[in-house]
Amino acid sequence: MRERLTTALKEALRAGDKQRLSTIRLVQAALKDKDIEARGAGRETASEDEILSLLQKLIKQRQESAKIYAEAGRPELAEQETAEAAIIASFLPAQLSEEETAAAIDAAIAETGAAGVKDMGRVVGLLKERFAGRLDFAKASGLVKARLSQG
Structure with a gap:
């Protein structure tokens, strides 16, 4: 970089x-x-x-x-x-598409065993660890919260 x-x-x-x-x-x-x-x-x-x-x-x-x-x-x-x-x-790596973001969120939820909104921090932490610079975490946090609220 x-x-x-x-x-x-x-x-x-x-x-x-x-x-x-x-x-x-x-x-x-x-x-x-x-x-x-x-x-x-x-x-x-x-x-x-x-x-x-x-x-x-x-x-x-x-x-x-x-x-x-x-x-x-x-x-x-x-x-x-x-x-x-x-x-x-232009110096950031290519951003994940919406489909890739959804797949990454689903995988992080499955891997952490998140069951509700109270587990949101672990999921977002894992995403930050794996996708730093490639994911808009403001949007991703909202998506994670929505997914965890549903299930």
Whole structure:
């Protein structure tokens, strides 16, 4: 992931793509902060899962900002935030389809032996462990809750 970011930074610099360049620099700055946090916890650098989680957090921030800008009548700023979110998302692994998400949830429920909503934490934890960066956990949590409520 780090190599992909560095390579993309160099390519954006050569191509003169200012928006992509500034967005990648923003991601790298956030990653340095995460590495500093990891060193404080006794690890050398942030793990791949932590990097994926960081990227998802940055995307969510951009999406929320875009929504606020759009509601405030600032479409140009909303477009900029949406474009940044798309650039950051390009570094994430391919997201699971709806069918794959449903299958993953069913498998996690079966594996954990979840019987009701009280077991939701174990199911979501297992999904996070296996599908970090490939699954929108806000949506997945709602689906898990719905499945566990039914059965």
